[in-house]
Amino acid sequence: MHQDLSGWRDVGSCRDRDPNFFHPLGKGRAALRQTEVAKMICRACPSREPCLAFALTTGQELGVWGGTSPEERRLLRGGGRRSQVAS
Secondary structure: OOOOOOOHHHHOOOOOOOHHHHOOOOOOHHHHHHHHHHHHHHHOOOOHHHHHHHHHHHOOOOOOEOOEOHHHHHHHOOOOOOOOOOO
Protein backbone atom coordinates (compact mmCIF):
# COMPACT_ATOMS: atom_id res chain seq x y z
CA MET A 1 0.00 0.00 0.00
CA HIS A 2 1.37 3.43 -0.97
CA GLN A 3 1.65 5.82 1.98
CA ASP A 4 0.41 9.37 1.32
CA LEU A 5 3.33 11.67 2.07
CA SER A 6 1.93 14.82 0.46
CA GLY A 7 1.97 18.00 2.52
CA TRP A 8 4.56 16.98 5.11
CA ARG A 9 7.07 19.48 3.75
CA ASP A 10 4.57 22.31 4.16
CA VAL A 11 4.46 21.85 7.93
CA GLY A 12 8.05 20.75 8.51
CA SER A 13 10.25 22.65 10.94
CA CYS A 14 12.82 22.98 8.15
CA ARG A 15 10.49 24.74 5.70
CA ASP A 16 11.82 28.24 6.47
CA ARG A 17 15.46 27.25 6.85
CA ASP A 18 18.25 27.08 4.32
CA PRO A 19 18.19 23.50 2.94
CA ASN A 20 22.00 23.47 3.06
CA PHE A 21 21.79 23.57 6.86
CA PHE A 22 20.47 20.00 6.78
CA HIS A 23 23.30 18.89 4.46
CA PRO A 24 26.53 19.57 6.38
CA LEU A 25 29.73 19.25 4.39
CA GLY A 26 32.65 17.21 5.63
CA LYS A 27 33.27 15.13 8.75
CA GLY A 28 34.94 17.74 10.94
CA ARG A 29 33.80 19.17 14.25
CA ALA A 30 31.73 21.96 12.63
CA ALA A 31 29.88 19.51 10.37
CA LEU A 32 29.20 17.14 13.28
CA ARG A 33 27.85 20.02 15.38
CA GLN A 34 25.67 21.19 12.46
CA THR A 35 24.31 17.65 12.09
CA GLU A 36 23.43 17.48 15.79
CA VAL A 37 21.64 20.85 15.67
CA ALA A 38 19.71 19.79 12.55
CA LYS A 39 18.69 16.55 14.30
CA MET A 40 17.47 18.56 17.33
CA ILE A 41 15.26 20.62 15.02
CA CYS A 42 13.90 17.40 13.54
CA ARG A 43 13.10 15.87 16.93
CA ALA A 44 10.39 18.49 17.53
CA CYS A 45 9.11 18.48 13.94
CA PRO A 46 5.54 17.36 13.20
CA SER A 47 6.79 15.92 9.89
CA ARG A 48 9.56 13.77 11.32
CA GLU A 49 7.99 10.39 10.52
CA PRO A 50 6.88 11.12 6.93
CA CYS A 51 10.21 12.85 6.27
CA LEU A 52 12.11 9.78 7.43
CA ALA A 53 9.80 7.52 5.42
CA PHE A 54 10.47 9.65 2.32
CA ALA A 55 14.24 9.47 2.88
CA LEU A 56 14.16 5.69 3.32
CA THR A 57 11.80 5.13 0.37
CA THR A 58 13.78 7.33 -2.01
CA GLY A 59 17.25 6.29 -0.81
CA GLN A 60 18.44 9.70 0.38
CA GLU A 61 22.12 9.14 1.12
CA LEU A 62 23.09 12.66 2.15
CA GLY A 63 21.92 15.09 4.78
CA VAL A 64 19.68 14.93 7.82
CA TRP A 65 16.19 13.57 7.13
CA GLY A 66 13.60 12.77 9.78
CA GLY A 67 16.17 13.32 12.51
CA THR A 68 18.64 10.78 11.14
CA SER A 69 22.09 10.95 9.63
CA PRO A 70 23.02 9.04 6.47
CA GLU A 71 24.75 6.39 8.60
CA GLU A 72 21.67 5.95 10.79
CA ARG A 73 19.45 5.53 7.72
CA ARG A 74 21.81 2.88 6.31
CA LEU A 75 21.43 0.97 9.57
CA LEU A 76 17.64 1.33 9.45
CA ARG A 77 17.67 -0.11 5.92
CA GLY A 78 19.87 -2.95 7.14
CA GLY A 79 22.84 -1.84 5.08
CA GLY A 80 25.40 -1.26 7.81
CA ARG A 81 28.55 0.54 6.69
CA ARG A 82 29.09 0.99 2.99
CA SER A 83 31.61 -1.49 1.62
CA GLN A 84 34.75 -0.17 -0.03
CA VAL A 85 35.04 -3.17 -2.33
CA ALA A 86 32.25 -4.28 -4.64
CA SER A 87 31.44 -7.97 -4.51
